[in-house]
Amino acid sequence: MAEPLTQRPTPIRPRARTRDRLGAVLRRLAGAVFVLWAVATLTFFAVRLIPGDPAQAILGGPGSQTSPEALAAVRAEYGLDQPIWVQYLQQLGRLATGDLGRSYGLNQDVGPLVLAQLGGTLVLAVTSLAVAWVLALTLATWSTGRGRLARRIGSGLEIVAAALPHFWLATVLIVLFSVWLGVLPPISTSDARGLVLPVLTLAVPLAGFLGQVMRESLLTALESPFVLSARARGESERGVFWRHALRHAALPAISLSGWAFGSLISGAVVVETIFARPGLGRTLLTAVTVRDVPVVVGVVMVVAVAYILMTIATDVASRIADPRPRTEAGR
Amino acid sequence: MPRPGIVRSTPRPLTLALAAGVTALGLALTGCTTASPDAGDDTPKSGGTLTYASGDAEPTCLDPHVGGNFPQALVSSQYLESLVSLDDEGTVIPWLADSWTVSDDGLAWEFTLRDGVTFTDGTPLDAAAVQANVAHLQDPETGSSTGYLALAKVAGTEAVSDSVVRFTLSEPDSALLESLSQPWLAIQSATALERTQDENCAAPVGTGPFKVDSWVKQNAITMVRNDDYTSPPGDAGHAGPAYLDEIVWRFIPDSASRYAALQAGEVDMIDNVQPDTIAQAESSDTIVHLDAPRPGASNRIELNSGKAPFDDIAVREAFIRSANIVDGVESLFQGTADRSTSALSSVEPLGVSEPDLFDYDPDAADALLDGAGWTQRDSDGYRVKDGVRLSVVFPVSTNQSIPAEQSLYEQIQATAKETGFEVKLAKLDLSSWYAELGANAYDAVSAPYTKVGPDVLRILFHSDGITPAPSGYFANHAQVNDPEIDALLTEAGQISDPERRAALYADAQERVLDGFYILPLMDQQNHFLYATSLEGARVLPAVSTPTFYDAWLNR
Numbered sequence: 001m002a003e004p005l006t007q008r009p010t011p012i013r014p015r016a017r018t019r020d021r022l023g024a025v026l027r028r029l030a031g032a033v034f035v036l037w038a039v040a041t042l043t044f045f046a047v048r049l050i051p052g053d054p055a056q057a058i059l060g061g062p063g064s065q066t067s068p069e070a071l072a073a074v075r076a077e078y079g080l081d082q083p084i085w086v087q088y089l090q091q092l093g094r095l096a097t098g099d100l101g102r103s104y105g106l107n108q109d110v111g112p113l114v115l116a117q118l119g120g121t122l123v124l125a126v127t128s129l130a131v132a133w134v135l136a137l138t139l140a141t142w143s144t145g146r147g148r149l150a151r152r153i154g155s156g157l158e159i160v161a162a163a164l165p166h167f168w169l170a171t172v173l174i175v176l177f178s179v180w181l182g183v184l185p186p187i188s189t190s191d192a193r194g195l196v197l198p199v200l201t202l203a204v205p206l207a208g209f210l211g212q213v214m215r216e217s218l219l220t221a222l223e224s225p226f227v228l229s230a231r232a233r234g235e236s237e238r239g240v241f242w243r244h245a246l247r248h249a250a251l252p253a254i255s256l257s258g259w260a261f262g263s264l265i266s267g268a269v270v271v272e273t274i275f276a277r278p279g280l281g282r283t284l285l286t287a288v289t290v291r292d293v294p295v296v297v298g299v300v301m302v303v304a305v306a307y308i309l310m311t312i313a314t315d316v317a318s319r320i321a322d323p324r325p326r327t328e329a330g331r
Numbered sequence: 332m333p334r335p336g337i338v339r340s341t342p343r344p345l346t347l348a349l350a351a352g353v354t355a356l357g358l359a360l361t362g363c364t365t366a367s368p369d370a371g372d373d374t375p376k377s378g379g380t381l382t383y384a385s386g387d388a389e390p391t392c393l394d395p396h397v398g399g400n401f402p403q404a405l406v407s408s409q410y411l412e413s414l415v416s417l418d419d420e421g422t423v424i425p426w427l428a429d430s431w432t433v434s435d436d437g438l439a440w441e442f443t444l445r446d447g448v449t450f451t452d453g454t455p456l457d458a459a460a461v462q463a464n465v466a467h468l469q470d471p472e473t474g475s476s477t478g479y480l481a482l483a484k485v486a487g488t489e490a491v492s493d494s495v496v497r498f499t500l501s502e503p504d505s506a507l508l509e510s511l512s513q514p515w516l517a518i519q520s521a522t523a524l525e526r527t528q529d530e531n532c533a534a535p536v537g538t539g540p541f542k543v544d545s546w547v548k549q550n551a552i553t554m555v556r557n558d559d560y561t562s563p564p565g566d567a568g569h570a571g572p573a574y575l576d577e578i579v580w581r582f583i584p585d586s587a588s589r590y591a592a593l594q595a596g597e598v599d600m601i602d603n604v605q606p607d608t609i610a611q612a613e614s615s616d617t618i619v620h621l622d623a624p625r626p627g628a629s630n631r632i633e634l635n636s637g638k639a640p641f642d643d644i645a646v647r648e649a650f651i652r653s654a655n656i657v658d659g660v661e662s663l664f665q666g667t668a669d670r671s672t673s674a675l676s677s678v679e680p681l682g683v684s685e686p687d688l689f690d691y692d693p694d695a696a697d698a699l700l701d702g703a704g705w706t707q708r709d710s711d712g713y714r715v716k717d718g719v720r721l722s723v724v725f726p727v728s729t730n731q732s733i734p735a736e737q738s739l740y741e742q743i744q745a746t747a748k749e750t751g752f753e754v755k756l757a758k759l760d761l762s763s764w765y766a767e768l769g770a771n772a773y774d775a776v777s778a779p780y781t782k783v784g785p786d787v788l789r790i791l792f793h794s795d796g797i798t799p800a801p802s803g804y805f806a807n808h809a810q811v812n813d814p815e816i817d818a819l820l821t822e823a824g825q826i827s828d829p830e831r832r833a834a835l836y837a838d839a840q841e842r843v844l845d846g847f848y849i850l851p852l853m854d855q856q857n858h859f860l861y862a863t864s865l866e867g868a869r870v871l872p873a874v875s876t877p878t879f880y881d882a883w884l885n886r
Contacts, residue, residue, distance in 0.1 A: 054762065072471075073471050073472065073474060074474060106391045106548070108529075108548075113548070116548070117548075117549065171587060174587070174588060174591045175591070178591050178592075178594070178595040178597075179591050179594050179595060182595055182596075185592070185595060185597050186588050186591040186592050186595055186597065187384075187581070187583055187588060187592045187597055187598075188550070189597075273584050273585055274585045274587075274588050275588060276384075276581065276582065276583040276584065276585070276588060276589075276592075278547070278548070278549035278550045279549070282549055282584075283549065286388065286389070289388075289730065289760060289761070290388075290761070290762075291760075291762050
């Protein structure tokens with residue numbers, strides 16, 4: 001028995017466990033539906049309660065001149081002449097059937113529009129998350145077990161990185177790599193080069209957060225009894241580090257990744273705008289500016305779904321990574 | 332899609348700049364790049380892709396008949412053309428229409444169309460096509476705002492022959508030709524207009540030197556050369572098809588990224604250039620600055636004369652005298668803009684300036700307010716009359732006013748405070764801003780209005796423009812209600828004699844300026860920067876949109 005602590009306990013009552021599991025899944029689904037409803041409702045009213053006329057916003061780009069006939073036509077076309085609660089119920093009804101409605105401003109259905117932009121943001125967010133993990137792990141593993149100075153440097157770097165605002169970091173990276181060195185484009189390109197600066201902008205601050213958490217739990221783990229017992233079993237220092245301590249240290253970072261994904265999506269609003277990248281963040285920003293309620297609700301709904309899926313994924317990941325025995329209690 | 336930008340972004344010779352010292356961490360470093368060796372070659376070369384980066388919002392429809400704003404005009408100038416154009420002096424010149432005549436009563440205009448012009452879908456440019464365009468613009472279903480208003484006096488059209496189209500007007504319109512020169516009234520293929528609006532918005536079909544090839548939303552509009560092009564405007568530099576193979580039209584909302592992309596060679600031309608960027612670019616050998624003010628109204632603050640406190644001309648004058656505009660413009664616009672004292676843009680030939688009326692004179696402002704009964708000051712230093720503070724509510728649209736303008740308003744706020752005005756600046760998004768105007772909840776406001784010709788005065792200062800339409804929309808924000816101004820503008824809008832027209836508009840402008848209804852600031856700014864390797868780019872004088880028909884890449 002090389003790793004007694006990671007062995008799963010033998011299931012005693014398989015059928016009861018299946019039922020428990022089903023209950024857990026149902027609870028989770030109900031929670032997800034509730035979250036989606038709340039998100040849709042809050043977003044709808046938040047955008048609509050700002051004073052102003054969406055019809056004017058639909059027609060009136062800067063410098064345009066709007067005729068009353070055009071305004072009336074637009075109001076009728078989008079149902080804006082209905083009371084607001086009717087519009088809300090209509091919107092909810094459409095959402096329930098999976099129809100995200102039609103954009104006020106973009107002459108397009110929201111569903112295909114948002115799906116078309118989803119890819120760009122997902123690539124950005126997932127790559128950033130991966131890069132942040134690599135950066136954080138590298139720094140954490142380098143600085144632990146290397147004395148107090150290295151630890152101080154590591155944690156100092158992490159604190160600075162975590163505090164960097166996206167827009168500032170983006171500007172510095174553009175000046176450095178695009179204007180000075182001329183090696184990377186400051187705007188999106190059809191190849192991967194355009195992805196480097198946006199990903200760094202999002203990944204560096206996140207790596208700061210993840211790294212802080214990782215180092216702390218890494219240190220705790222290295223001083224824990226199970227590490228002591230592993231050492232006593234004659235495991236090599238490397239084996240202790242990689243197989244036991246790191247695994248332990250990864251747990252809080254994995255749970256944090258669910259939250260991190262959400263923060264990456266919000267960071268995408270800034271990053272996609274600065275680097276002129278197509279994506280949900282930029283769609284959202286434009287839609288908020290012109291009060292395009294269906295698009296705002298659509299983007300927020302899709303982000304909410306992605307967030308829920310990501311939370312489930314981090315749950316699963318921590319179960320796999322968690323070396324401690326599992327019980328069904330509390331699920 | 333091949334992206335030549337990849338080839339272009341090889342590191343520029345910046346070694347010198349780096350050696351010069353890391354201390355200068357400014358963007359101005361590209362000034363050290365050397366001119367390309369073949370810069371002396373003036374023979375246009377065909378081929379290549381031009382990448383243009385716009386800071387404007389991406390249009391939601393590429394057909395400028397729908398809605399009708401400046402971002403649409405910028406891009407549609409590449410693939411759509413109008414019946415007439417303007418030359419650099421503002422004179423109307425032929426374009427898709429070869430010639431035109433007007434009846435003595437001014438109610439019938441006949442346009443003879445240019446021979447042998449076809450739309451890029453192969454259909455011919457004929458009288459029926461022009462009729463279809465007028466009908467499209469006047470159809471409420473289209474949702475045209477700018478073009479719709481410009482054709483307000485056109486009662487009907489008729490095909491006299493295949494190549495002659497007659498416009499019948501409900502009243503004479505001295506601004507008809509100027510209106511028709513605008514990109515928002517460009518002529519499109521009748522066959523294409525019959526498609527659904529979604530289809531036409533995605534790829535309008537015109538007669539221009541380029542045609543829309545693809546539009547990937549939030550990324551780029553790609554336009555390719557129209558090889559059968561035959562219809563350059565009278566002032567173009569060559570005949571036949573354009574030199575460029577294609578134009579990639581991108582949207583880079585962030586001002587600093589846009590300039591960085593130009594410096595890095597990823598894009599060839601950028602618009603919406605801010606004053607600080609222009610100042611940086613001035614020191615560069617590889618970047619050219621193009622200053623092309625928009626026509627129509629000047630950039631001005633309109634004082635709401637419809638209610639207190641600006642219903643009193645003395646208070647309006649006091650406010651104008653209390654505002655230090657010249658110093659503000661100089662410091663905030665860094666020499667990129669001149670102070671205006673006209674209601675019209677400096678590119679409008681009929682504009683009248685009154686430099687003496689708008690001098691900064693706090694002593695005169697104090698005297699005017701004392702005379703108007705605003706004699707007391709409260710503990711905050713603001714003037715008070717009958718227990719009411721002298722407050723000026725000033726909603727600012729963050730979508731329409733650039734940061735330097737917003738800072739200028741803050742400087743006005745500061746200098747007006749010394750005289751005792753409390754200027755309440757409120758930064759609002761576009762629809763909230765419209766709502767404040769519709770509710771008459773403002774004392775001062777700055778709203779852009781781009782239109783070719785002095786007829787913009789009628790829209791801005793005729794009392795018809797005060798009554799809010801059912802939508803709440805109106806353009807006479809100063810709420811000028813002067814029968815004499817109304818009469819002058821109405822007559823000027825109908826008269827055909829050019830000299831009499833100019834005199835009427837001059838009288839009207841003087842009355843507006845003398846009435847202190849507006850505080851002119853500067854022209855509506857419209858700055859472009861482009862790489863020196865781009866040759867032959869210019870703006871169409873009508874509304875100052877760039878055209879790349881004569882443009883070629885020298886690299």
